[in-house]
Amino acid sequence: GAVVSQHPSWVICKSGTSVKIECRSLDFQATTMFWYRQFPKQSLMLMATSNEGSKATYEQGVEKDKFLINHASLTLSTLTVTSAHPEDSSFYICSASPRLYEQYFGPGTRLTVT
Amino acid sequence: RKEVEQDPGPFNVPEGATVAFNCTYSNSASQSFFWYRQDCRKEPKLLMSVYSSGNEDGRFTAQLNRASQYISLLIRDSKLSDSATYLCVVGTTDSWGKLQFGAGTQVVVTP
Numbered sequence: 001g002a003v004v005s006q007h008p009s010w011v012i013c014k015s016g017t018s019v020k021i022e023c024r025s026l027d028f029q030a031t032t033m034f035w036y037r038q039f040p041k042q043s044l045m046l047m048a049t050s051n052e053g054s055k056a057t058y059e060q061g062v063e064k065d066k067f068l069i070n071h072a073s074l075t076l077s078t079l080t081v082t083s084a085h086p087e088d089s090s091f092y093i094c095s096a097s098p099r100l101y102e103q104y105f106g107p108g109t110r111l112t113v114t
Numbered sequence: 115r116k117e118v119e120q121d122p123g124p125f126n127v128p129e130g131a132t133v134a135f136n137c138t139y140s141n142s143a144s145q146s147f148f149w150y151r152q153d154c155r156k157e158p159k160l161l162m163s164v165y166s167s168g169n170e171d172g173r174f175t176a177q178l179n180r181a182s183q184y185i186s187l188l189i190r191d192s193k194l195s196d197s198a199t200y201l202c203v204v205g206t207t208d209s210w211g212k213l214q215f216g217a218g219t220q221v222v223v224t225p
Contacts, residue, residue, distance in 0.1 A: 032210055043118075043201070043217040044158065049210050057210075093157050100211035101146045105157040 001027050004096045006106030013084055013113055020080045021109045023094030029074035030096035034103065035067075038091045050077045084113040117141065120202050120216035127192045127223050134188040135219045137202030146205030147178055149187050151198045152218060158201055161187075192223045 003026040013019050023033060032051050036044040048069050050056045056069035068080040077096075081088055089112050095103035120137040127133040139147075147164035162169065164176040164185050175188040185204075189196055199218035206212040 034212070041122075041217070044215040046212060046214075049212060051210075091155075097211055101148075101205040101213065102211070103213060105159070108155075108157050110155075 002098075002104045003027055004094065004104045004106040006094055006109055008109060009107060010110040011112070013111070015085055015113055016083055018080055018082045019084055019111060020078055021092055021094070021111075023077045023079070023096065023106050025075045025096035025098075025104070028096070028098050028104075030098055031074065032097040033071060033077040034095045034097065035069060035077075035079050036093045036095070038093060038108075044093065047079075081111065084111070086113045089113045116216075117214045118202055118204050118216035120219045122217060123220040123222075125219065125221045127189075127196075127221060129192055129194060129223055129225055131192050132188065132190050133192060133221060134186060135200070135221075136184045136186045137216050137219075138182075138184045139202075139204045139214075140183070141204070141207065142180075142183060143207050144204045145207070147176075147185050148203040148205075148213070149174075149176055149185075150201040150203050150215075152201055153198050158203075158215075161200070189221070192221075194223050194225065197221060197223045 007022045035047045048056045048058045050071040058064045071077040093108040094106045097103045149161040150158040151161045152158045168177040173190045177186045201218045202216035
């Protein structure tokens with residue numbers, strides 16, 4: 001149980017284009033989903049907290065107009081990186097939380113912007 | 115100062131040996147603590163929660179020292195498959211259950 005899928009697993013896009021990443025909880029409902037970014041040899045950095053049916057809460061320094069988050073249902077959240085630039089290249093990981101502090105992670109999406 | 119700090123390692127451990135490492139956290143009000151394991155280029159996976167009285171799960175033992183604000187993980191009888199990065203994770207005190215991750219301690223178990 002507690003499986004989270006993420007799609008795509010990797011994507012290469014050109015600078016200036018937008019990329020959408022999907023995060024789904026497959027066998028449970030998650031009121032809250034989280035989006036993280038991880039650069040090589042660094043810790044996971046929380047980007048935003050997403051709650052079903054409401055606007056996402058972004059961490060300090062994360063541009064909400066650049067990283068659009070939609071939590072359409074209790075099993076689906078999407079992150080859209082708009083007008084991507086090479087510095088946005090990173091490993092993006094989502095997690096789904098059925099209960100407080102209990103988070104199950106998706107397999108991550110490796111984004112490369114050329 | 116980082117919220118959660120860990121020795122990055124690597125800790126090179128002969129197979130069968132014991133290895134232990136700590137992490138420190140800055141928020142004394144934190145109530146929830148975890149160890150996650152992350153393999154190269156993969157997502158983190160929960161290894162174990164850390165309870166106030168300390169707890170054991172097979173070859174893994176976790177301890178919490180609230181007074182000194184550190185958490186430890188000990189791995190006994192190390193296996194080659196234990197090679198990974200171990201992430202110290204602290205639950206924040208907000209209402210959403212956010213987690214703060216350390217940068218990880220790399221463990222390399224050698225034959």
